[in-house]
Amino acid sequence: MLDVSKAIDLLLGGAAPERLEEIKALWGDADERAFLSDRTGFLLQAGFGVVQVNEIALRQLWILTYAFSRAADFYALPLLHLAKAQLPFDEGLLAGIPDQAVGDAAFDEALSAVAALAEALSIDEVPLPAGVPIPASGVRSGGVAEQAGFDLACMAAAYTFLHEVRHVLLAKADGETLAPVEEEIECDRFARDMMLGRVDEYARDHQTDPAAVAAKRSLGILFAKLSIVAITPPSQRLGSETHPPVRDRIRSAVDAAPDPAPDWFWLAAAGAAAALTRGLAVREGNQLEPVPFHQFSDLARVLLHKL
Ligand SMILES: [Zn+2]
Numbered sequence: 001m002l003d004v005s006k007a008i009d010l011l012l013g014g015a016a017p018e019r020l021e022e023i024k025a026l027w028g029d030a031d032e033r034a035f036l037s038d039r040t041g042f043l044l045q046a047g048f049g050v051v052q053v054n055e056i057a058l059r060q061l062w063i064l065t066y067a068f069s070r071a072a073d074f075y076a077l078p079l080l081h082l083a084k085a086q087l088p089f090d091e092g093l094l095a096g097i098p099d100q101a102v103g104d105a106a107f108d109e110a111l112s113a114v115a116a117l118a119e120a121l122s123i124d125e126v127p128l129p130a131g132v133p134i135p136a137s138g139v140r141s142g143g144v145a146e147q148a149g150f151d152l153a154c155m156a157a158a159y160t161f162l163h164e165v166r167h168v169l170l171a172k173a174d175g176e177t178l179a180p181v182e183e184e185i186e187c188d189r190f191a192r193d194m195m196l197g198r199v200d201e202y203a204r205d206h207q208t209d210p211a212a213v214a215a216k217r218s219l220g221i222l223f224a225k226l227s228i229v230a231i232t233p234p235s236q237r238l239g240s241e242t243h244p245p246v247r248d249r250i251r252s253a254v255d256a257a258p259d260p261a262p263d264w265f266w267l268a269a270a271g272a273a274a275a276l277t278r279g280l281a282v283r284e285g286n287q288l289e290p291v292p293f294h295q296f297s298d299l300a301r302v303l304l305h306k307l
Helices: 005-015 017-027 055-084 098-119 144-172 180-196 199-205 210-231 246-255 263-284 296-305
Strands: 034-037 044-047 050-054
Touching (some): 005 017, 005 034, 017 144, 017 180, 017 199, 044 144, 050 055, 050 144, 055 098, 055 144, 055 263, 098 263, 144 180, 180 246, 199 210, 210 263, 246 296, 263 296
Parallel strands (some): 034 050
Antiparallel strands (some): 044 050
C-alpha cells in the first residue's frame, strides 16, 4: 500500500491553508497516516488508525465533482430564464432545449462511469467521460471553468478527507465513544468547521471577500455530499444503523453556507441539485414533479430534499 499522507497534507493545505497548522497538531505530520489501497469498489474510510482510500474512490469523486461543476454551468441559463418567466422548474420543459439535452447526457455519462467504476478491477477499465480532464498536473491551467472545476474538486476531496481524519482522531481519543450515527454527524461537523470556521483569516490574508470564500468552499462541501449520494445505493440513502439519512447531511452542509450567500452560490447549488435529482430519477425510473419556486435557494433546498 502506498503512503499518501503527504499528498493529503498538500491537498488540505491548498483547500484551507489557514487551518493546516491546526490539522498537523491534531493529526501529526509523520508518514503512515493515510494509505492508497488496491482494493476494488469504493474505499474511503478510517480503519486501523489510518485513512484508507483507493484509486477507484478518488476517480469517482473526481468525475462527480466535475460533473456537478458542469451542471452548475449548464443549468444556470435555463434556471435564470425560468425564474424570470416565473415558471416552475420542470425537467419535461427543459428537456426540449437542445443544449440542455447535451448537458444532461454528459451528466448521465458521468453517473454511468461512476457505476462502472464500482464494478471495475482498475480505473483503467473505465474511460473518463467527455469533458472530465485527466487528473494530472497542469489540469488547472485551462480556462475559468477548468480552474473552478479543479478548485471545487480539491475542496470536495479535502472536506471528504477531513471527515475521515476526524474518525481517526476519535478512534485514538480516550473517553466516551459516540454512537455510530452521532460519530458521522460529528465528523461532518469537524470537516465543515475546518473548511469554513476561519475563512475570515484567509480572506484577510488574501484581501478577498470572506463571504465569497465561504460560498465557494460551501459549494465544494455540497459537491462532496452530492457525490456520496451518487455513489450510495438508493436503499441506503434514507440512513442505516451507522449512517444518518443523506438528506440530513446535505441540509447540514447547505445550512453552513454563508447567510446571505451570493446569488451564484444558490444558482450553482440549484443546478447541481437539478442535475442529480434528474439523473437519479432517470436511472431509477422515477418521475420528477415540477417544482414552483421564487428563489434559487428555495429550489435548491426542495430538490436536495428529494434525494
Ligand atoms: Zn464517516
